[in-house]
Amino acid sequence: MADTPKRxxxxxxxxxxxxxxxxxxxxxxxxxxxxxxxxDALKEFNDNPPDLVVLDINMxxxxxxxxxxxxxxxxxxxxxxxxxxxxxxxQDLASWASDDYIVKSFNLDELKASIRRHLSS
Numbered sequence: 379m380a381d382t383p384k385r386x387x388x389x390x391x392x393x394x395x396x397x398x399x400x401x402x403x404x405x406x407x408x409x410x411x412x413x414x415x416x417x418d419a420l421k422e423f424n425d426n427p428p429d430l431v432v433l434d435i436n437m438x439x440x441x442x443x444x445x446x447x448x449x450x451x452x453x454x455x456x457x458x459x460x461x462x463x464x465x466x467x468x469q470d471l472a473s474w475a476s477d478d479y480i481v482k483s484f485n486l487d488e489l490k491a492s493i494r495r496h497l498s499s
Contacts (some may be wrong), residue, residue, distance in 0.1 A: 415439065428456075
């Protein structure tokens with residue numbers, strides 16, 4: 379029997395990023411769910427626990443750093459990859475609680491490599 383696909387929760391307020399990540403990650407064999415904001419992300423996180431989270435930082439309402447804090451509080455072992463268009467957030471101490479920090483790009487090689495690394499460990 380084949381292994382159950384790993385579940386990835388993609389949290390981003392941009393439809394185009396969600397679509398790109400979903401298509402690319404499903405092609406890699408992952409099951410992908412998504413949320414547009416922090417509140418929806420936490421609901422999905424609790425209702426359908428993922429194996430890994432790809433989380434945008436800059437979102438309306440609850441930002442990704444607060445979502446990260448709540449997710450790590452609920453499940454300290456969950457890998458969370460912060461994904462931002464802004465490299466300067468990497469210097470923010472609050473982002474250091476994440477397992478990785480990827481600057482958004484349409485080339486998803488770095489993101490995919492990070493996901494593989496965290497899901498295989």
